[in-house]
Amino acid sequence: MNEKELMALADENIMNTYKRFHIVLVKGLGQKVWDVNGKEYLDFVSGIAVCSLGHSHPQVVAALKEQVEKLTHVSNLYYTEPQARLAKLLTDNSFADKVFFCNSGAEANEAAIKLARKYAHEKSGDDTFELITMKDSFHGRTMATITATGQEKFQFGFTPLLEGFTYVPFNDLNALENAITKKTCGIMLEPIQGEGGVIIPDVQYLAAIREMCYRHDILMILDEVQTGIGRTGKLFGYEHSGIRPDIMTLAKALGNGFPVGAMLATDKVAKAFSPGNHASTFGGNPLAMAAAIATVETILQEGLLDVCQKRGEYFLTQLKKLQTKHKVIKEVRGMGLMIACGLTIEGGDIVNECMKKGVLINCTGGKTLRFVPPFIISNQDVDQVINVLDEVLEVK
Numbered sequence: 001m002n003e004k005e006l007m008a009l010a011d012e013n014i015m016n017t018y019k020r021f022h023i024v025l026v027k028g029l030g031q032k033v034w035d036v037n038g039k040e041y042l043d044f045v046s047g048i049a050v051c052s053l054g055h056s057h058p059q060v061v062a063a064l065k066e067q068v069e070k071l072t073h074v075s076n077l078y079y080t081e082p083q084a085r086l087a088k089l090l091t092d093n094s095f096a097d098k099v100f101f102c103n104s105g106a107e108a109n110e111a112a113i114k115l116a117r118k119y120a121h122e123k124s125g126d127d128t129f130e131l132i133t134m135k136d137s138f139h140g141r142t143m144a145t146i147t148a149t150g151q152e153k154f155q156f157g158f159t160p161l162l163e164g165f166t167y168v169p170f171n172d173l174n175a176l177e178n179a180i181t182k183k184t185c186g187i188m189l190e191p192i193q194g195e196g197g198v199i200i201p202d203v204q205y206l207a208a209i210r211e212m213c214y215r216h217d218i219l220m221i222l223d224e225v226q227t228g229i230g231r232t233g234k235l236f237g238y239e240h241s242g243i244r245p246d247i248m249t250l251a252k253a254l255g256n257g258f259p260v261g262a263m264l265a266t267d268k269v270a271k272a273f274s275p276g277n278h279a280s281t282f283g284g285n286p287l288a289m290a291a292a293i294a295t296v297e298t299i300l301q302e303g304l305l306d307v308c309q310k311r312g313e314y315f316l317t318q319l320k321k322l323q324t325k326h327k328v329i330k331e332v333r334g335m336g337l338m339i340a341c342g343l344t345i346e347g348g349d350i351v352n353e354c355m356k357k358g359v360l361i362n363c364t365g366g367k368t369l370r371f372v373p374p375f376i377i378s379n380q381d382v383d384q385v386i387n388v389l390d391e392v393l394e395v396k
């Protein structure tokens with residue numbers, strides 16, 4: 001089957017929920033992927049902030065091979081070793097005491113919403129159930145998580161939404177304080193808004209929300225599905241603020257490409273769940289656990305958080321130099337290797353032209369170029385992306 005036939009076959013048989021680029025990818029290694037014609041691309045998308053160790057990382061591959069031959073799936077009716085080991089690894093390295101495993105970011109956020117409601121129910125009864133979330137946030141595509149997502153474009157056509165959500169502008173402490181009522185059970189937000197366009201709040205913002213949540217005795221829930229597992233240069237985004245949330249969700253980079261999600265909480269909050277309250281057939285599956293253990297251990301043992309920080313700083317510096325040359329670049333911002341360029345024009349064309357020149361980047365919210373490369377990139381890889389952007393922007 002040639003490329004055209006393959007794309008036609010896909011379009012004929014797969015539901016029309018994605019607008020895809022017209023390339024067929026067949027292979028990945030490190031920071032590179034190849035299409036069906038053998039063309040090579042430098043991948044600064046990483047499957048949307050997922051493959052932080054690069055494609056087919058040897059340790060993740062080895063862990064998956066070993067596990068697939070040993071035990072693939074048994075359900076949560078039984079104990080398995082990989083699940084206990086990953087839970088310990090995550091609680092040892094975070095604020096959390098307990099973990100619930102699932103398979104995606106949306107599911108992790110569903111679990112967080114359920115736990116927050118259950119905790120509030122036990123503490124204060126039926127009237128405390130409201131969650132405050134942020135405008136321009138993104139929390140997933142299930143009914144509860146599109147409700148939590150403060151963007152109408154994700155909700156349009158799917159009403160009625162879930163009850164009990166209110167929205168305030170991101171990075172606005174007054175609006176947040178004013179939105180808290182007797183019904184509020186928690187505040188849910190991303191430390192840096194990802195799909196919203198890599199929006200970084202003021203330095204004191206998270207700490208102020210932490211204080212607000214203590215004062216009102218409500219839960220602080222951080223969606224670290226995109227920021228978590230090192231993306232911002234620390235293992236978790238909240239570490240930059242010197243605070244500890246009550247609940248945190250993870251997914252994207254946790255398994256370096258193997259689907260896995262997790263919802264973590266303090267003992268105090270986690271106690272609201274008892275057997276029967278929440279479950280997932282695939283959650284904590286041995287293969288997913290093996291991939292995640294290998295991913296987290298590799299990041300910690302190989303000092304990749306520092307590498308992420310350093311490459312990110314270099315990348316930001318080079319982008320700022322590029323900004324002085326090209327007026328269409330309005331703003332450059334980022335933390336670790338979660339980096340964006342705010343443009344004065346639509347970014348779609350730029351992404352397409354970079355792709356033709358062998359560089360994969362992403363555009364979010366129309367006018368923001370997003371870069372979420374693997375941590376294993378070199379400064380030369382950054383230079384290649386900068387050179388390609390320079391050429392592409394020359395004619396804009």
Ligand SMILES: *Cc1c(COP(=O)(O)O)cnc(C)c1O
Pocket residue numbers: 103104105106107109138139140141190194195223224225226227251252
């Ligand atoms: C991607 C993302 C999600 C949704 O994750 P899925 O695995 O696609 O369900 C939720 N929250 C944030 C912050 C994300 O970036």
